[in-house]
Amino acid sequence: MTQDSGTTASATAGPATGRTYWLEHAWLGDRVEPGVTVTVGVRGDGGARGDGRVTAVTPGVPAPPPGAEILRGLTLPGLANAHSHAFHRALRGTVQVGAGTFWTWREVMYSVAERLNPESYHRLARAVYAEMALAGITAVGEFHYLHHAPGGTPYADPNAMGEALVAAAAEAGIRITLLDTAYLSAGFGEPPTAPQRRFSDGTAEAWAERCSLLEEQDHARIGAALHSVRAVPARELATVARWAQERRAPLHVHLSEQTAENEACQEAYGRTPTRLLADHGVLGPRTTGIHSTHLTGQDIALLGDSGTGTCMCPTTERDLADGIGPAAALQRRGSPLSLGSDSHAVIDLLEEARALELNERLRTRTRGHWTANALLRAATADGHAALGWDGAGTIEPGAPADLTTLTLESVRTAGPPPRLGAETAVFAATAADVRHTIVAGRHVVRDGAHTLVPDVPHALARAVEALRP
Numbered sequence: 001m002t003q004d005s006g007t008t009a010s011a012t013a014g015p016a017t018g019r020t021y022w023l024e025h026a027w028l029g030d031r032v033e034p035g036v037t038v039t040v041g042v043r044g045d046g047g048a049r050g051d052g053r054v055t056a057v058t059p060g061v062p063a064p065p066p067g068a069e070i071l072r073g074l075t076l077p078g079l080a081n082a083h084s085h086a087f088h089r090a091l092r093g094t095v096q097v098g099a100g101t102f103w104t105w106r107e108v109m110y111s112v113a114e115r116l117n118p119e120s121y122h123r124l125a126r127a128v129y130a131e132m133a134l135a136g137i138t139a140v141g142e143f144h145y146l147h148h149a150p151g152g153t154p155y156a157d158p159n160a161m162g163e164a165l166v167a168a169a170a171e172a173g174i175r176i177t178l179l180d181t182a183y184l185s186a187g188f189g190e191p192p193t194a195p196q197r198r199f200s201d202g203t204a205e206a207w208a209e210r211c212s213l214l215e216e217q218d219h220a221r222i223g224a225a226l227h228s229v230r231a232v233p234a235r236e237l238a239t240v241a242r243w244a245q246e247r248r249a250p251l252h253v254h255l256s257e258q259t260a261e262n263e264a265c266q267e268a269y270g271r272t273p274t275r276l277l278a279d280h281g282v283l284g285p286r287t288t289g290i291h292s293t294h295l296t297g298q299d300i301a302l303l304g305d306s307g308t309g310t311c312m313c314p315t316t317e318r319d320l321a322d323g324i325g326p327a328a329a330l331q332r333r334g335s336p337l338s339l340g341s342d343s344h345a346v347i348d349l350l351e352e353a354r355a356l357e358l359n360e361r362l363r364t365r366t367r368g369h370w371t372a373n374a375l376l377r378a379a380t381a382d383g384h385a386a387l388g389w390d391g392a393g394t395i396e397p398g399a400p401a402d403l404t405t406l407t408l409e410s411v412r413t414a415g416p417p418p419r420l421g422a423e424t425a426v427f428a429a430t431a432a433d434v435r436h437t438i439v440a441g442r443h444v445v446r447d448g449a450h451t452l453v454p455d456v457p458h459a460l461a462r463a464v465e466a467l468r469p
Contacts, residue, residue: 022064040441052441078138078402080383083340110195129172130453135431136404145181152197173444188268204239223250237280255289274299304333314355316342401441
């Protein structure tokens, strides 16, 4: 017997073989189709640990087949949050008002970082990743540089903090790419400050040695990151790039987020941060520049021609008054776009997609820089590719069965015809419209409630409260 909530006997029993979902409306990459069945093969214990993949997609099925789980509304591939700092979630609501700049905000952020340990970070990240699941996010790229204890002393397990994040993602039911980050200096030629000592391994070789101890899991990939050109000396860049290249792992880097960083890089090395990265072999198709806000025309050419990706985080970039990056020009030149919620001023990938277009409208005073389909690809397939989950972010045979279903009956989404579902999702819907989130063929969010983390708001409140001075 089927029910509109998607609950069936087979779902609660957790079989090790296939199951079928009936999607009332499905976005299939370039169009919305009504009545689509998706068949999933599932093994293991489900959730993000299972190996559930789509085995068949059949459009034109007007009614649910017997035994199918029903997903009412518009179903998209699971969303990919390509840039996250989980601990920044503790800052929400406390740093949004008053005068200041990125640099004054950073001091407040450091004070939170100083109070985290593996246990408290696990509790916070578990709640944050559960919030992401409620927002339809099925994979996160965690840009992770809180490696050691305050003061810089390694934990007995040198990857205790990173492993806490990997465990938190599993418990919240989502996939993670842990982008283990090299962070070696406070600025060009400057040693780490007191708050930054816990970020640093001393050298890129020591970073690589520690990072190599991390192990991938069914739900977890291990990637690399350079925090920024100010935080990794030029002589160390190639070591990190080589580590990622040898493992065919994603490599991310904060790039030209601030004009002050650009000016200091020119003074130290006589070139832009983008040129510096190019000269040391960092750019390429498995590399993603985060923010890429203040670029020259030559920087755009270097990034696009090398196939280096660009991850825009519009809600953070506006929250920190960073500026509006040249996303449209980068994509035209050949740089694939992905999206991230970064500091988690909000966690809403639909808002990130919408803001990308609306920011460009404000900057150029013209409309229509991306179609809704293109913006959804940035939030799905291209985001997953940036995180090393090749083949994810689509609804097609062979792809991971990661799905996100939006209601088309909320005050935000009611009215437009379902065939315009992509436009409704991008330009009207919010994270509050997510009804179901499915990872590896299993419900992580059902009817708007998380199935693994009870009372996510309470879990967030307790984790954040524990970090207050």
